Amino acid sequence: MARIASTRLSRLLTGWPSEGPGPLPRRLADALRELAARGDVAGGTVLPSQRELALVLGVSRSTVTAAYGLLESEGWLESVRGSGSRLRGSGAVDGYLTEGRLVSFDARSRTAASAGGTDLSSGALPGLGAVGEVVGALTGGDVGALLGDDGYHPYGIPALREGIAAYYRAAGVPTEAGQILVTSGSQQAVWLVAQALVEPGDTVVVENPTYRGALEALRARGARLVPVGGDGPDNGGDGADAAAVRRLCAHVRPRLVYLQPTAHNPTGRSLDGAARREWQRVLAEQELFAVEDTACAELSLGDVPAVPAASAATDATDATDGAAPVPLVAGLPMGASVTVGTLSKLFWGGLRVGWVRSSPQVVARLAKIKTSVDLSCSVVDQLVAVRLLDRLPEARARRRAELRGRRDAAESLLRAGAPHWEWTRPAGGPALWVRVPGADTEALAQLARRHGVSVVPGSAFSPVDGFRDRLRLPYGHGTDALAAVLPTLLECAERAAG
Numbered sequence: 194m195a196r197i198a199s200t201r202l203s204r205l206l207t208g209w210p211s212e213g214p215g216p217l218p219r220r221l222a223d224a225l226r227e228l229a230a231r232g233d234v235a236g237g238t239v240l241p242s243q244r245e246l247a248l249v250l251g252v253s254r255s256t257v258t259a260a261y262g263l264l265e266s267e268g269w270l271e272s273v274r275g276s277g278s279r280l281r282g283s284g285a286v287d288g289y290l291t292e293g294r295l296v297s298f299d300a301r302s303r304t305a306a307s308a309g310g311t312d313l314s315s316g317a318l319p320g321l322g323a324v325g326e327v328v329g330a331l332t333g334g335d336v337g338a339l340l341g342d343d344g345y346h347p348y349g350i351p352a353l354r355e356g357i358a359a360y361y362r363a364a365g366v367p368t369e370a371g372q373i374l375v376t377s378g379s380q381q382a383v384w385l386v387a388q389a390l391v392e393p394g395d396t397v398v399v400e401n402p403t404y405r406g407a408l409e410a411l412r413a414r415g416a417r418l419v420p421v422g423g424d425g426p427d428n429g430g431d432g433a434d435a436a437a438v439r440r441l442c443a444h445v446r447p448r449l450v451y452l453q454p455t456a457h458n459p460t461g462r463s464l465d466g467a468a469r470r471e472w473q474r475v476l477a478e479q480e481l482f483a484v485e486d487t488a489c490a491e492l493s494l495g496d497v498p499a500v501p502a503a504s505a506a507t508d509a510t511d512a513t514d515g516a517a518p519v520p521l522v523a524g525l526p527m528g529a530s531v532t533v534g535t536l537s538k539l540f541w542g543g544l545r546v547g548w549v550r551s552s553p554q555v556v557a558r559l560a561k562i563k564t565s566v567d568l569s570c571s572v573v574d575q576l577v578a579v580r581l582l583d584r585l586p587e588a589r590a591r592r593r594a595e596l597r598g599r600r601d602a603a604e605s606l607l608r609a610g611a612p613h614w615e616w617t618r619p620a621g622g623p624a625l626w627v628r629v630p631g632a633d634t635e636a637l638a639q640l641a642r643r644h645g646v647s648v649v650p651g652s653a654f655s656p657v658d659g660f661r662d663r664l665r666l667p668y669g670h671g672t673d674a675l676a677a678v679l680p681t682l683l684e685c686a687e688r689a690a691g
Contacts, residue, residue, distance in 0.1 A: 196277075197234060199241035200650075200658045203249040203635050205233060210643035217252060218259035225260065226269050229280050239277045240270075251636035251643075251689055310645035311678045316458075316623040316667040320541030321588055327580045335576055344572055347564045348556070349375025349548070353575045356582045357534070357548050366523045374556045375570050376563065379488035379535035379547040380406050385559045386449075386484055386531055386549070387414040395448035398438055402626075402654035402663075404458045404486060407451055418656040419447065435468070435475040442479045449482040454521040456489040459654045459665040460626040461619020463493060469521050476525055483522050484531045488547070490518035491539040491589060493621035494597050520550075528552040536578055539588055546570065546578040596623060596669065603668035603675060610679045623669030626651075629686050634664050636689035637682070644685070646678045 209224035210217065228234045240246065243261060247254040261278055264270035271279045339350070348354060354370040361368035376382040383406060391397060393415030399407065401420030411418060419441065422434040438450060454464045454472065464472070476483050522530035528551075535547035549559055581588070600618075603625055607614055615628040629637065634650035641648050651663025664682075666675060 195235060195237065196239040197241070198658060199245045199249045200635055200652045200661075202234075202241060202246065203639060204650075204653055206250070206639075207642070207647070210639070218256050218263060221250075221252075221256065221260035222263040222267075222269075225264060225280065226267070229269055234280055236281055238280050239273075240280055242277065248633065249635040249639065251640040251685075310647065311674050312647045313667055313674065313678070314647040314649050316665070316669055317542045318538070318592075318623055318669045320543060321539075321591065323581060323584050323588055324541045324544060324577070327577050327584075330580070331573075331576060336573065339572055339576075345569045346375075346572065346575075347560050347569050349373065349570065350572060350575045350579075352579045353546075353582075356579050357550070360582060360585070361520075361550065364519050366519060368550060371553045372527065372550055372556060374549045374551075374559050374563070375575060376547045376549060377545045377567065377570055378537050379486065379533050380410075381563070382533045382535075382547045382549045383407050383484075383486065384410045385562055386533070387411050387416070388562050389555075389558050390482065390484075390531075391416050391448055396445050398441065398447045398450040398481075399656055400452060400457070401656060402459055402651065402660055403451065403656070404453060404488075405649075405653055407486065408654075408656055411451070416448075419445075420656045420659075423659075435471045438481070439475050439479065442481070447481060449484055450476065451484045451486065452521065453486045453489070455487060455518050456491075456493045456619075456621025458489050458622060459624060459651075460617070461622040461624065462617065463495075463620040464521070472521060473524055476522070476529075480529065482529050482531075483525060484533065485520050485522045486533045487518060487520060488533060488535045488538055489622050490534075491585075492592060492596060492623060493518060494593055494600065495620055528554065531555060536581060539585075539592055540581055544574060544577065544581075546574055596621075599623075599668045599671055600625075602672045603666070606672050606676055606679065607666075610676075611683060624665045624667040627664045627666050628662050629664055630662065631690040632686040633661050633689050634686075635661060637664070637685045640685035640688055641678075641682060644678075644681045646681050646685075648682070 205228055206221075206224050209220055225234075225240075229236065240261070241249075243254050243257040247257045250257070261270055264280075265272065265278075269281055271281055273279050351370065353375055354373040357373045357375075358368040358370045374382075374385075376385065383404075387410040391411065391414045395416050396419055397411055397416040398419050398421055399411070400422050402423075408418070421437040421441070438447070441447065452472070454469060456463055475481075520532045522532060530551065532550040533547065534550065537544055537547060549556065551559075604616075604618065607616070607625070607627070613630060615630065616625050619625060634648075635652055638648050638650045649665050651660030651665070652658045654660065654663075654665070668675065
């Protein structure tokens with residue numbers, strides 16, 4: 194029988210303690226019943242033990258025992274001798290449970306936030322004024338020039354594909370328009386890669402921790418995720434371990450390797466020149482297919498290569514505000530690599546424009562799947578994106594200056610208010626990756642939700658539910674919200690210690 198880990202069930206139960214009347218066991222029972230009725234948890238799934246679930250939810254064991262008893266009396270739970278408690282319900286259409294990043298955007302989270310709660314679950318940034326300016330400057334003639342055809346451009350409109358190719362050429366990476374596929378943000382790009390290049394059961398190497406959206410896309414495809422690295426002292430703090438991949442290849446052949454070398458999500462670290470060259474050597478020697486996600490690379494705040502990564506003679510240097518990030522895979526064969534990029538992180542999440550850079554053959558394979566899903570991306574969004582590409586240096590400089598100031602303010606806040614918490618200064622991105630010594634952040638997050646504060650525990654970013662002592666704390670919107678809820682987080686951390 195299928196079992197669900199307590200950490201994943203905890204993340205599916207977003208917001209339950211603050212919703213509805215009645216005692217806590219009743220609310221928990223209602224939330225579990227809702228998961229079963231919606232098919233979010235498949236019928237027949239064995240739930241965690243009462244003790245285990247109580248620990249991650251930050252409640253007493255008697256609360257979980259009472260909730261399970263209510264569900265059993267109502268026919269939603271069945272006790273199986275020797276196997277635990279099995280949830281009954283309508284069942285899901287497949288065996289995959291959507292959780293983690295996507296839960297941050299569901300209706301319950303938005304409702305909680307609008308009711309006066311504080312949402313620190315997403316690092317997405319507010320939009321830049323440049324987006325509104327470009328949209329306002331569009332004319333009927335701009336759109337009219339494209340009205341002569343049916344409006345379906347599965348690969349993206351030619352002007353945007355060429356503009357993205359030019360973006361890479363300006364960074365010293367030879368690229369043609371035929372190597373670009375426009376997608377609905379980087380999330381769709383990662384999903385397409387998983388669908389096109391991974392078969393159920395394939396081994397996929399991922400960093401630990403890594404981007405939640407990628408973990409969800411790969412798990413949904415049935416990949417066998419093998420973590421490498423980490424952000425602890427045993428790994429030198431760089432969060433990646435090319436040598437571990439070389440050792441792994443002596444025993445198993447990975448289908449692909451998924452990496453975020455620059456402005457890594459969630460840690461914010463960027464690999465230095467030596468680490469990047471080592472990754473290039475291992476990927477080339479082992480002839481591995483590499484997927485480099487550069488979605489957050491434009492949010493780099495320093496220590497980013499400003500020269501092609503293929504240049505083994507040059508170390509990474511501090512990026513200037515006008516420099517474009519250079520993909521680590523730039524020196525690898527085009528047919529053995531994919532680069533994922535986006536404008537949504539830099540300009541605005543509401544602008545759903547991302548892309549894939551790869552060989553024309555891989556691009557065609559991805560485009561075939563994409564066409565079956567949405568036919569093509571919005572032409573109007575793509576017209577906006579073409580014009581925003583011309584404003585990249587200005588937007589990059591503005592974001593970097595803004596994020597540097599907010600990062601510094603967030604660090605000062607935590608040094609003063611939570612001096613025992615630990616983190617490494619991020620080289621990029623909109624958040625701090627914080628260690629909360631002695632606390633189980635799964636339980637901390639559940640306790641915080643009961644006080645109207647939504648935060649993401651470190652295990653959500655781990656393929657093996659690791660980093661149970663970490664929190665990602667965004668600062669991209671400023672530090673007012675974090676300052677307001679820090680006392681609550683400290684209280685919850687103390688209660689979650691153990």
